[in-house]
Amino acid sequence: MDKTTAAAIPFTAAEGINIETAVAAKPFQDWLAAVDSTRFTVRGVHFQSLDMFGPVKVGFIKFKADVVDAVGKPISGIIFMRGGAVGMLVVLTCKGKKFAVLTVQPRIASGRFDFVEIPAGMLDGSGNFGGVAAKELKEELDMEIPAEDLINLTAFAGYPGGTFVSPGGTDETLRLFAYEKEVTEEELADINGRCTGLVEENEQITLKTAELDTLWRIDDAKTVTAYTLYKQWLAAQK
Numbered sequence: 001m002d003k004t005t006a007a008a009i010p011f012t013a014a015e016g017i018n019i020e021t022a023v024a025a026k027p028f029q030d031w032l033a034a035v036d037s038t039r040f041t042v043r044g045v046h047f048q049s050l051d052m053f054g055p056v057k058v059g060f061i062k063f064k065a066d067v068v069d070a071v072g073k074p075i076s077g078i079i080f081m082r083g084g085a086v087g088m089l090v091v092l093t094c095k096g097k098k099f100a101v102l103t104v105q106p107r108i109a110s111g112r113f114d115f116v117e118i119p120a121g122m123l124d125g126s127g128n129f130g131g132v133a134a135k136e137l138k139e140e141l142d143m144e145i146p147a148e149d150l151i152n153l154t155a156f157a158g159y160p161g162g163t164f165v166s167p168g169g170t171d172e173t174l175r176l177f178a179y180e181k182e183v184t185e186e187e188l189a190d191i192n193g194r195c196t197g198l199v200e201e202n203e204q205i206t207l208k209t210a211e212l213d214t215l216w217r218i219d220d221a222k223t224v225t226a227y228t229l230y231k232q233w234l235a236a237q238k
Helices: 019-024 026-034 129-141 153-157 185-191 212-217 221-236
Strands: 011-013 040-053 057-069 078-081 084-094 097-107 112-117 120-122 173-182 205-211
Touching: 011 019, 019 026, 019 040, 019 057, 026 057, 026 078, 084 129, 084 185, 084 221, 097 212, 112 221, 120 129, 129 173, 129 205, 153 173, 153 221, 173 221, 185 205, 205 212, 212 221
Parallel strands: 011 040, 084 173
Antiparallel strands: 040 057, 057 078, 084 097, 084 120, 097 112, 097 205
16 A cells, blocks of 8 residues: 655645644644555645644644545545544453443533543553553543553454544544453442542543443443453453
């Protein structure tokens, strides 16, 4: 596959957007590298919005790419770019029964104040996926977990780069990890209702536990996917 490079693409942007900042952002560079220039031609990119996380870190990019295939047929190119993320399935075994740790927090895109899901977070661009997962577990669950103790579920499934969340409109990929731990009844009870999250990131997170085999009923794609991959991983260990 031949990669697409920024040098051959004309860029435009809405007022107030720094084109160099948008183009240099790691998610955008990763997207360019992934575009197969033998199948697609990117004739131009117009940046519509750019959200910064602080003074220097690029958060989200919204752009419209003018793209055609090898015979000149237009391809839909409206993209909401947010880069990669990680999700963590924490499995606690208490008296032979498996439970999962879930977060309950406001997710305004869903319209809900108490959205239930597995812990998750955005990648930081370092490429240290396991380290980011361990960091999120510390922030959201207050659990110190060495990155090497995490089970890489997406790599087990054959896609170490992660699974695409909604490729019709976003570049986001999700890497899923699992962690197993034996706990007492007291430790399990202590997790329910615990408040966590980073105040500086406006997080309002409450923890709860649920029986592992009820996760397929949760209306969150990463939770259901992590549960499914974990069950497959368990079966492969037998």
